[in-house]
Amino acid sequence: MLVVGIVGSPRKNGLTNKLVTEALAGAQSIGAKVRTIYLIDYDIRPWTLENPKAPEELNEIMREADGYIIGAPVYYLDINGLTKDFLDTVDLGDSNGKPGFGITIAGGTGKGLVLAIKSIYYFFFCKSIRALEPLPVSRFNFNKALKRANELGRKLAEEARKRRPFKSLEERIRYFSNIKYMNMDMVDEILLLAEQLLESSPKQEYKEEAITYYKRAKELISRGERDKAITYAVKAYELLYY
Numbered sequence: 001m002l003v004v005g006i007v008g009s010p011r012k013n014g015l016t017n018k019l020v021t022e023a024l025a026g027a028q029s030i031g032a033k034v035r036t037i038y039l040i041d042y043d044i045r046p047w048t049l050e051n052p053k054a055p056e057e058l059n060e061i062m063r064e065a066d067g068y069i070i071g072a073p074v075y076y077l078d079i080n081g082l083t084k085d086f087l088d089t090v091d092l093g094d095s096n097g098k099p100g101f102g103i104t105i106a107g108g109t110g111k112g113l114v115l116a117i118k119s120i121y122y123f124f125f126c127k128s129i130r131a132l133e134p135l136p137v138s139r140f141n142f143n144k145a146l147k148r149a150n151e152l153g154r155k156l157a158e159e160a161r162k163r164r165p166f167k168s169l170e171e172r173i174r175y176f177s178n179i180k181y182m183n184m185d186m187v188d189e190i191l192l193l194a195e196q197l198l199e200s201s202p203k204q205e206y207k208e209e210a211i212t213y214y215k216r217a218k219e220l221i222s223r224g225e226r227d228k229a230i231t232y233a234v235k236a237y238e239l240l241y242y
């Protein structure tokens with residue numbers, strides 16, 4: 001059983017690599033064969049009519065794999081172009097029911113950690129990959145995320161033993177619309193970041209005030225007043241940001 005981990009960052013020693021490496025360590029710990037792919041090592045170009053496919057060596061590895069981990073850095077609230085070009089051109093063959101999960105790392109302000117996940121999961125949806133829960137990561141939840149990457153890597157290796165193809169589009173849409181984070185927008189994301197900051201920010205003197213704003217935002221959202229909630233969600237985030 002082979003699990004492939006994609007590092008979509010051009011920085012081979014960056015945060016994406018750390019997370020993907022930890023996820024693969026989890027898969028390996030329960031007996032999977034693992035392989036890391038650094039996209040920057042391959043000649044990956046944008047999809048064109050003349051050049052619609054990723055390098056064949058890369059396609060072959062991907063077709064052989066029983067499970068996928070795709071890790072991408074967040075650039076402007078989305079996955080970076082290198083990862084997207086790879087997704088646009090890779091030829092997976094029949095991937096129906098193979099398991100996979102995505103990791104996004106928004107290493108600056110944290111914004112985009114959740115929004116970017118969708119680009120990887122839309123690809124999984126189109127390729128009928130049975131996606132596990134995603135792992136959206138910022139500087140603020142990084143250490144916790146490393147642990148989670150390992151757990152998800154193990155889970156992926158377990159799932160890879162029994163491939164479960166989707167039988168219909170209906171089943172696939174239902175499956176993907178129930179995946180955590182898929183229905184989150186910018187407001188939910190800034191609240192999630194505020195939550196992460198409540199746990200990890202060194203600016204503890206502002207914590208109580210931030211909790212008040214955070215709770216107010218949550219309450220407004222539960223009442224359907226999303227527009228008003230933005231004010232308080234942003235206040236909580238900005239107070240604790242470091």
Ligand SMILES: Cc1cc2nc3c(=O)[nH]c(=O)nc-3n(C[C@H](O)[C@H](O)[C@H](O)COP(=O)(O)O)c2cc1C
Pocket residue numbers: 009010011013014015016017072073074075076077078105106107108109110111112
């Ligand atoms: C062009 C560009 C845009 C970026 N946009 C964002 C962003 O929207 N949100 C964020 O939190 N970080 C952003 N960053 C920071 C990267 O997410 C951060 O450097 C991350 O650690 C990159 O992953 P790596 O360490 O694996 O290279 C951006 C970086 C670049 C180069």
